[in-house]
Amino acid sequence: MAAAKSDPHAYVLPIAESQRIFDRDIVPAELGSLGSSKTTDGNIKPVAVFVVGQTGAGKTRTAPAIKAVMQSRRGQPAHFIADTYKTYHPAYPRLVVEAPALASPATGTDARRWLAMAAEHAIGRGIDVLLESACRNPADFADLAQAFHDAGYRVEVAIMAVPEGLSRLGILTRFYERLPEAGSRNLPPRLTPTKVHNESYEGLLDAAIFVDESSAVDQIVVVRRDNMVAYANERVNGSWKRAAATRKSLMEQRECCLPKELSIAKTNIEKLRCVSFSELPPQLEEIESLLGPMMDEINNTHTPPLRLLALPDIGGAGHSCDVNLDLTLGLVADNQRYRVSHRISS
Structure with missing residues (x-):
């Protein structure tokens, strides 16, 4: 068997083959069980909810809570995890074994194309969407959010604000x-390269700028890994209720750690020190260096107080307290208060 080619561009599929794989494999697997929009009320928009954060930020812990509410209250959404589309590339199974560092860049171009095609497929049918992305290519996030907005969707975004050391x-x-x-969905357990992490870490800042400056996003929440809200905002009649500060909040939260986060980090570092892999010690030293400045700021109060993420109630039965929802998930009209809360704890 010939050795794997080292140039990632050599693996980009012809458009026709890429389309065949999408029609034959991806549509049945990702979208086959979903019909057209179940909404019969023309005044209710379909909704696209993005959960974005660098690799290792904890998207796979936040997204399920959002999906549970969407599924209960609106019906099954299309759930797109950007990173998993590479598994449909015919070269991926071989590359992940023979050249794991090449597997992602070699299949990334087609994976991004398939994600855009899946979004277009959902838009054409008015299907609700939950999309997880690391924002390694922030322009893709912007293009998708704009496409959903232009198609009449309500677009809501949760950005994970996680310090670099914690996500690494x-x-x-x-x-x-x-x-x-x-190993999300079809992905095998994988060790994300530091370079990929860093690109997504930086890309998230561009995504935050897009949220602040574009008219495509209707609601934004910045959350830490344990679903603590640092910032939330919503557009009413096209304008943000509060001054746009998504990027500012993201940067502030990246500069501090909560006591619980530091305690867990110290425990995990000690566990990893017992693992016999030669590449681990230098990485742990880098992580400790990144976290070091935050360890003296446990009681720092320069950032706004945090609160638990509030979503609509799964059952819709309601509770006695009024809350402002951080994400309405398309269930509440703009500028309304809601008496049903589903508060997410870590």
């Missing part, structure tokens, strides 16, 4: 402890 540690922990999030 999260990548190592999920891989070496074989946590479920190490």
Whole structure:
């Protein structure tokens, strides 16, 4: 068997073959069980909810809570996980074994194309969408959000605000402890390269700028890994209720750690020190260096107080307290208060 080609561009599929794979494999697997929009009220928009955060940020812990509400209250959404589309590339199974560092860049172009095609498929049928993305290519996030907006969708975004050291540690922990999030859907457990993490970490800032400056997003919430809200905003009649500060909030939250987060991080670092892999010690040193400045700021109060993420109630029965929902998931009209809350704890 010939060795794998080292140039990622050599694996980009012809358009016709890419389309065949989408029609034959991806539509049945990702969209086959979903019909057209179940909404009969023409005044209710379909909704697209994005959960975005760098690799290791904890999207796979936040997204299920959102999906549960959407499924209960609106019906089954299309659930797109951007990273998993590469598994449909015919070269991926071989590359992940023979050249794991090449597997992602070699299949990424087609994976991004398939994600855009899946979004177009959903838009054409008015299907609700939940989309998870690391924002390694922030222009893709912007294009998708704009496409949903232009098609008449309500667009809501949750941005994960996680310090660099914590997300890098999260990548190592999920891989070496074989946590479920190490292999989303069809992906095998994988150790995300630091370069990929860093690109998505930087890309998230561009995504935050897009949210602040574009008219495509209707509601935004910035959350930490344990679903604590740092910032929330919503558009009413095209304008933000509050001054746009998504990027500012993201940057502030990246500069601090909560006591619980630091405690968990220290425990995970000690566990990883017991793992016999030569590449681990230098990575752990880098992570400790990134977290070091935050360890003296546990009681720092320069950032706004945090609160638990509030979503619509799954059952719709209601509770006695009025809350402003951080994400309405398309269930509440703009500028309305809601008496039903589903508060998400870690």
